[in-house]
Amino acid sequence: xxxxxxxxxxxxxxxxxxxxxxxxxxxxxxxxxxxxxxxxxxxxxxxxxxxxxxxxxxxxxxxxxxxxxxxxxxxxxxxxxxxxxxxxxxxxxxxxxxxxxxxxxxxxxxxxxxxxxxxxxxxxxxxxxxxxxxxxxxxxxxxxxxxxxxxxxxxxxxxxxxxxxxxxxxxxxxxxxxxxxxxxxxxxxxxxxxxxxxxxxxxxxxxxxxxxxxxxxxxxxxxxxxxxxxxxxxxxxxxxxxxxxxxxxxxxxxxxxxxxxxxxxxxxxxxxxxxxxxxxxxxxxxxxxxxxxxxxxxxxxxxxxxxxxxxxxxxxxxxxxxxxxxxxxxxxxxxxxxxxxxxxxxxxxxxxxxxxxxxxxxxxxxxxxxxxxxxxxxxxxxxxxxxxxxxxxxxxxxxxxxxxxxxxxxxxxxxxxxxxxxxxxxxxxxxxxxxxxxxxxxxxxxxxxxxxxxxxxxxxxxxxxxxxxxxxxxxxxxxx
Amino acid sequence: xxxxxxxxxxxxxxxxxxxxxxxxxxxxxxxxxxxxxxxxxxxxxxxxxxxxxxxxxxxxxxxxxxxxxxxxxxxxxxxxxxxxxxxxxxxxxxxxxxxxxxxxxxxxxxxxxxxxxxxxxxxxxxxxxxxxxxxxxxxxxxxxxxxxxxxxxxxxxxxxxxxxxxxxxxxxxxxxxxxxxxxxxxxxxxxxxxxx
Numbered sequence: 001x002x003x004x005x006x007x008x009x010x011x012x013x014x015x016x017x018x019x020x021x022x023x024x025x026x027x028x029x030x031x032x033x034x035x036x037x038x039x040x041x042x043x044x045x046x047x048x049x050x051x052x053x054x055x056x057x058x059x060x061x062x063x064x065x066x067x068x069x070x071x072x073x074x075x076x077x078x079x080x081x082x083x084x085x086x087x088x089x090x091x092x093x094x095x096x097x098x099x100x101x102x103x104x105x106x107x108x109x110x111x112x113x114x115x116x117x118x119x120x121x122x123x124x125x126x127x128x129x130x131x132x133x134x135x136x137x138x139x140x141x142x143x144x145x146x147x148x149x150x151x152x153x154x155x156x157x158x159x160x161x162x163x164x165x166x167x168x169x170x171x172x173x174x175x176x177x178x179x180x181x182x183x184x185x186x187x188x189x190x191x192x193x194x195x196x197x198x199x200x201x202x203x204x205x206x207x208x209x210x211x212x213x214x215x216x217x218x219x220x221x222x223x224x225x226x227x228x229x230x231x232x233x234x235x236x237x238x239x240x241x242x243x244x245x246x247x248x249x250x251x252x253x254x255x256x257x258x259x260x261x262x263x264x265x266x267x268x269x270x271x272x273x274x275x276x277x278x279x280x281x282x283x284x285x286x287x288x289x290x291x292x293x294x295x296x297x298x299x300x301x302x303x304x305x306x307x308x309x310x311x312x313x314x315x316x317x318x319x320x321x322x323x324x325x326x327x328x329x330x331x332x333x334x335x336x337x338x339x340x341x342x343x344x345x346x347x348x349x350x351x352x353x354x355x356x357x358x359x360x361x362x363x364x365x366x367x368x369x370x371x372x373x374x375x376x377x378x379x380x381x382x383x384x385x386x387x388x389x390x391x392x393x394x395x396x397x398x399x400x401x402x403x404x405x406x407x408x409x410x411x412x413x414x415x416x417x418x419x420x421x422x423x424x425x426x427x428x429x430x431x432x433x434x435x436x437x438x439x440x441x442x443x444x445x446x447x448x449x450x451x452x453x454x455x456x457x458x459x460x461x462x463x464x465x466x467x468x469x470x471x472x473x474x475x476x477x478x479x480x
Numbered sequence: 481x482x483x484x485x486x487x488x489x490x491x492x493x494x495x496x497x498x499x500x501x502x503x504x505x506x507x508x509x510x511x512x513x514x515x516x517x518x519x520x521x522x523x524x525x526x527x528x529x530x531x532x533x534x535x536x537x538x539x540x541x542x543x544x545x546x547x548x549x550x551x552x553x554x555x556x557x558x559x560x561x562x563x564x565x566x567x568x569x570x571x572x573x574x575x576x577x578x579x580x581x582x583x584x585x586x587x588x589x590x591x592x593x594x595x596x597x598x599x600x601x602x603x604x605x606x607x608x609x610x611x612x613x614x615x616x617x618x619x620x621x622x623x624x625x626x627x628x629x630x631x632x633x634x635x636x637x638x639x640x641x642x643x644x645x646x647x648x649x650x651x652x653x654x655x656x657x658x659x660x661x662x663x664x665x666x667x668x669x670x671x672x673x674x675x676x
Contacts (some may be wrong), residue, residue: 198663
């Protein structure tokens with residue numbers, strides 16, 4: 001059996017080219033050890049500028065109040081909550097890749113998991129800003145936490161989905177951070193042991209926690225990763241389920257539907273994978289990591305996009321069907337008069353085109369493996385998924401039960417847009433820093449799969465695969 | 481701590497060479513202190529005769545603690561500390577407690593396990609340990625054999641060499657860890673008395 005330790009050549013290699021362990025270290029550590037290139041500096045500057053604009057927009061909102069935004073009594077949730085759900089959704093792909101694909105033993109996750117987990121953490125950080133600042137009096141934000149206070153103690157309402165969100169998002173952030181960081185420790189140690197400068201030795205010495213690579217430590221590390229993956233899997237499903245409860249447990253037509261949890265989770269994974277593609281396609285190009293993030297990886301992620309996009313499409317159609325079949329006038333109107341038609345009809349059709357129709361092109365293998373097309377598609381999907389949240393939130397509330405409360409049209413102010421742009425600034429500032437100071441690919445995990453799934457090692461399987469079945473059976477029947 | 485021991489260090493660059501070597505060294509009766517590898521090598525823990533880790537059991541206990549904490553706290557608050565009338569709904573709405581109970585279960589298990597992991601492996605910022613080879617986190621699997629009074633170093637070295645080690649040397653190293661920085665040269669405990 002010992003001959004069968006390589007993966008079949010029928011499967012695409014996970015690492016291209018002739019690589020040794022040392023070569024893997026060199027390739028992945030290079031961007032960290034080299035000086036930042038011009039592209040990085042320009043990107044980082046733009047991100048920080050966006051972040052500062054966002055900080056100013058938030059400053060306006062905190063100082064002068066929610067009136068800085070164009071929300072009104074009828075449309076109480078607008079861009080803010082749309083952006084919140086959008087960012088949380090984006091985070092989901094990272095956990096799906098790092099946790100669910102680990103449990104499913106999908107080898108290709110190793111190339112992209114580190115960056116995807118980082119994306120999760122940064123996306124959740126961005127998401128959290130919106131409900132916090134939407135509170136208005138942000139200095140009282142800690143009131144959402146259950147603590148023994150001097151007001152009674154008056155506790156929070158544990159039966160409210162908004163409070164479940166507080167627990168879900170904060171747990172999700174903490175667990176994702178721990179999962180990500182525990183994986184980073186051995187890789188930081190690799191950089192520490194290669195460090196030439198004093199500053200790098202100090203910094204990576206501190207963040208690698210004195211990791212040595214002891215066999216016992218690896219054994220515990222593997223156990224930890226597996227259990228954290230097992231915990232993160234239901235966790236990630238619960239997070240967007242709970243986010244969907246914010247809407248589904250209300251009695252607003254268009255929100256009050258039981259398909260929301262699976263529909264939101266599928267949409268989250270859909271948009272998250274699109275964001276992973278956007279980031280990965282740039283990262284592999286700029287950092288010259290195409291041997292580790294191969295066309296095979298991109299194709300695999302595109303398959304997830306077409307699957308989840310179709311699930312989302314079915315959810316849209318189910319909603320429409322139920323609105324008609326349910327026989328409720330308010331439901332029917334919400335979908336057929338205010339959503340598909342009406343002043344916001346354009347946003348509904350943008351969502352439909354971007355999320356349901358265009359991803360169907362990924363059924364073609366040629367397009368799935370086309371980098372430029374994938375990149376454009378990843379942006380299209382993210383636009384579509386932003387509009388999905390906008391459609392769900394705004395078009396369900398803009399025509400209230402009483403026509404006198406109808407809100408004709410909702411336009412965000414510059415500070416509302418600025419807040420959103422600011423979270424892009426935060427996200428990309430964090431991502432740029434991460435890609436400069438941490439290995440964007442999990443070095444140890446790549447080394448772990450290198451000898452079974454690396455291109456140069458799989459060739460050794462050819463000899464065995466060329467044998468006839470009879471010959472192979474005869475040779476190896478008593479081999480072990 | 482502060483104790484310094486002598487080790488024979490053999491470096492391997494291929495798992496397929498390492499495994500038979502581990503077997504032979506153990507069969508010859510030498511004590512392998514540890515094998516340092518750049519990535520998890522499956523089966524090496526068993527080859528070294530280590531038992532399975534119980535970290536996941538600890539994780540289970542932490543998880544149960546989280547479940548209990550969430551359920552008892554919420555029930556106590558809603559039924560006894562401050563019973564609040566929320567739309568005439570029951571004071572103990574168990575289904576509505578499920579989400580938070582689940583989240584706290586996961587939170588307690590994850591945080592507890594990571595802290596336990598760090599404690600067991602003695603990992604923390606500013607912790608410094610002796611590294612037998614700087615390429616142990618790059619491409620070498622470093623086998624460290626502890627020398628006792630009876631150990632014949634030359635014999636061990638010869639044995640490692642004949643079993644495919646690419647580099648063999650003898651090192652003196654302090655046991656355990658100490659607080660320190662990696663940008664400063666490390667001093668052994670016998671030359672520097674530290675009282676912690």
